[in-house]
Amino acid sequence: MSSEELAARGQTTAAQVRKDLSHFGSFGKRGLGYSVDQLRDRLRSILGLDRSWRVALVGAGRIGLALFEYPAFRSRGYDWVAIFDSDPEKIGQAWGDQVVRSPDEFEKVLQDLDIELVILALPADGAQEMAMRAVDAGVRGILNFAPIRLNVPPKVPVEDVNLVMELEALSFQITQGERDA
Amino acid sequence: MSSEELAARGQTTAAQVRKDLSHFGSFGKRGLGYSVDQLRDRLRSILGLDRSWRVALVGAGRIGLALFEYPAFRSRGYDWVAIFDSDPEKIGQAWGDQVVRSPDEFEKVLQDLDIELVILALPADGAQEMAMRAVDAGVRGILNFAPIRLNVPPKVPVEDVNLVMELEALSFQITQGERDA
DNA sequence: ACACCATTGTGAAATTCTTCACAAAACTAA
């Protein structure tokens, strides 16, 4: 597949595809293009997707449930290995093959199960504390759904998901469009 | 509040804050900084957040339920005015003050209720069709949770939420970090 | 009134990102 076709599929330009790929090495064959199989494998390895990751869910609420039941995570190698919630009603509940645990066990479980990623799906007022505790327990990355900016050491990457902002971005684009017209 | 303090809170630089704001006008007072109240109001108006928006949910599944029950949308002026699902079991169910509707009514309801935003929370294989139908019915913007790139006319903005990619971005950063060390 | 201070708004400089354009490579067909 040529950079031209990759670009068309990815809403970008052929030059951009080639420059981006060349940043990581030289994967194509001149006159022929890129081998899809090889390219997939190389990119998987570069992105760290050629392995599985041990993930904990913090906050067994509505968003937490949707995430937990979403099959795409499991199939991409993100394995749920623990679930935490502070609600005494929820602690002990079975979620699939998991049991909801108390935050009291947080550090111990994170370390014992060698958990690398934490998904924070709890209210904003508990998120900073749990983030810090996760970092101290050796977590490598955090996916944060709580609408606050987490303060963590730079060695631990954080990805924020803020759905209100996504809607607001839409509102802005619509409002802008009206102004042009 | 000075551009310096705004920058610190927004993880950017004072010069960037001033350049960005100056793009929309001249809001500050030299020697003093920006009036938080005034700035909030002006930005709300620029972003189109000083009004409410009529929103429909397409796909009353796990993610749809979490979104529907999330209070932050309502409180920011995003009003749920219709819910659609193709599952006969779900059609007719009450969700809060709403009743789940059949996609057969889609165009009619969108037009009658003057719906401006659509949130697609249905499986990927139905998403393109519903997006196109929404556009034809006059929708102004789409928030898409299905893991496909929607093909819609450029006048209709689309925001994609792809949570698998968020996790993959974390994996990449962690993998990169290891390489540096 | 006047001096002094803090901070904006903005050209100009610096940096980063994207596109251009083409020599080098790899294949195909004669």
Place this chain on the structure above:
DNA sequence: TTAGTTTTGTGAAGAATTTCACAATGGTGT
């Protein structure tokens, strides 16, 4: 072989974004 075709990988050019730096301004204190 050899000529022709396609497409990469990449310097160089061009465009966009970010940072610098400072005159202009508005406020405060005396």
